[in-house]
Amino acid sequence: MSAAPVRGDDVPALPRGVRLQFNEARGQWFLQGPERVFEPDEIAVEILKRIDGVRTVDVIARGLAAEFAAPEDEISADVAAFVTELLAIRMLERREPSA
Amino acid sequence: MSAPAPAPPMALLAELTHRCALKCPYCSNPLELERRSSELDTSTWLRLIDEAAAMGVLQISFSGGEPMLRPDIAVLVSRAVERGLYTNLITSGVGFAPEALERVAQAGLDHVQLSVQGVEDAAADHVAGLPGSAARKRLLAGEIARLGLRLTLNAVVHRGNVAQIPALVRLAEDWGAARVEIAHVQYYGWAVANRDRLMPTRAQVERATADLAAERARTAGRLVIDAVLPDYYASYPKPCMGGWGARHINVTPAGKALPCHAAETIPHLVFDNVRDRPLAEIWRDSAAFNAYRGTDWMRDPCRSCERRERDFGGCRCQALLFAGDAAATDPACRLSPLHADMLAVATRDSTADADAYVFRTPGRR
Numbered sequence A: 001m002s003a004a005p006v007r008g009d010d011v012p013a014l015p016r017g018v019r020l021q022f023n024e025a026r027g028q029w030f031l032q033g034p035e036r037v038f039e040p041d042e043i044a045v046e047i048l049k050r051i052d053g054v055r056t057v058d059v060i061a062r063g064l065a066a067e068f069a070a071p072e073d074e075i076s077a078d079v080a081a082f083v084t085e086l087l088a089i090r091m092l093e094r095r096e097p098s099a
Numbered sequence B: 001m002s003a004p005a006p007a008p009p010m011a012l013l014a015e016l017t018h019r020c021a022l023k024c025p026y027c028s029n030p031l032e033l034e035r036r037s038s039e040l041d042t043s044t045w046l047r048l049i050d051e052a053a054a055m056g057v058l059q060i061s062f063s064g065g066e067p068m069l070r071p072d073i074a075v076l077v078s079r080a081v082e083r084g085l086y087t088n089l090i091t092s093g094v095g096f097a098p099e100a101l102e103r104v105a106q107a108g109l110d111h112v113q114l115s116v117q118g119v120e121d122a123a124a125d126h127v128a129g130l131p132g133s134a135a136r137k138r139l140l141a142g143e144i145a146r147l148g149l150r151l152t153l154n155a156v157v158h159r160g161n162v163a164q165i166p167a168l169v170r171l172a173e174d175w176g177a178a179r180v181e182i183a184h185v186q187y188y189g190w191a192v193a194n195r196d197r198l199m200p201t202r203a204q205v206e207r208a209t210a211d212l213a214a215e216r217a218r219t220a221g222r223l224v225i226d227a228v229l230p231d232y233y234a235s236y237p238k239p240c241m242g243g244w245g246a247r248h249i250n251v252t253p254a255g256k257a258l259p260c261h262a263a264e265t266i267p268h269l270v271f272d273n274v275r276d277r278p279l280a281e282i283w284r285d286s287a288a289f290n291a292y293r294g295t296d297w298m299r300d301p302c303r304s305c306e307r308r309e310r311d312f313g314g315c316r317c318q319a320l321l322f323a324g325d326a327a328a329t330d331p332a333c334r335l336s337p338l339h340a341d342m343l344a345v346a347t348r349d350s351t352a353d354a355d356a357y358v359f360r361t362p363g364r365r
């Protein structure tokens, strides 16, 4: 299943049961799943906000590179590594690209 | 009160009811079960959900007993979702129509945790104390899949079924679970009364640990396998609840706010009721939450131990059970003077001649 390496045209999505939320009382972002609470850092939050089940890994990386004026290949590698890690623990899923 | 205000809890365990169709001999509910007539009403739970969210609680687990026996379950889930809480339902799968879950799913439930007593129906039904219960759970699993809910299979293991870990993981795969929890029985509540029928041998525990590692490797990337390990044969205790009054708050069906579900076994503690005091105030000021919060209450060997911020001296309830003193070092720790006694109890109980379980029943004292 998700053992296959992440490709640029993969479309990641937050599955049902996984939520990215800003908690007002704590003034902080959290990524939550079953018995899991992650406190994503700023970069992770920026990536997660763009994961919408429509954008591909490439599109997300390109957008981030443009917005933060960073080298695209570096950002691509970071995004792919991040997505791979979350797929392995089922905090993300692959969506079929809408043709 | 005690120094700085504590950070808010991460999770609220809402024990909606002690009612349950099953009679598991390891049930963590107290021996004295609350009756339906003493349960909190809907409006009190709604207020609690609001208060929890305002405090910065992140997750709520609706539990019991069987939380689906509350007719207002969908209303409560809906409010928790509205308030931005991550919602868990911890269910036995029995005592309600599988279709009842649809309303709860529509309310926005994030995650269902379905417990099983074993892989073979007859053996599982025997532990649950109800014929046909395993088949009911299978039906509910089908409904969970149909509704597209995120599922965790929750298996409590003990001497009678600890050899089934690989089969339990396969069952979880068959049911489309994304996560499995293999929980060795914790000896609180009803489990203490059944310790000589439930305690696994050391060899069984070693085998279980190896099975767990093999299953994790086999299912890597597909399934998350979490485990609650037995501590009777361990060298160090578990960091119980992530520290007393540090991360969790538990509200009983009758409204008592507890630092852990077994806290009521500690006789000198007095627990505030959410009917009388706001949740945030209880969390911050109540004597029961402050009794073992942080590390100031500790004595040696814990007080001077470098692991004290890691395991918080272990479990207070287990300390009480063995040392007769909840402020003692958890005997699961090899530095406890009672560590050898605990090991002796485990060894003796694990090879005891097991006769019938003491099943969970209302009214037993």
Ligand code: SF4
Binding pocket: B020, B021, B022, B023, B024, B026, B027, B028, B029, B064, B065, B066, B092, B115, B360
């Ligand atoms: S442990 Fe068994 S008896 Fe206790 S609440 Fe859960 S399903 Fe019911």
Ligand code: SF4
Binding pocket: B236, B237, B301, B302, B303, B305, B306, B307, B308, B309, B311, B312, B313, B314, B329, B330, B333, B334, B335, B336
């Ligand atoms: S002495 Fe106390 S703090 Fe140290 S490892 Fe044992 S239980 Fe934990």
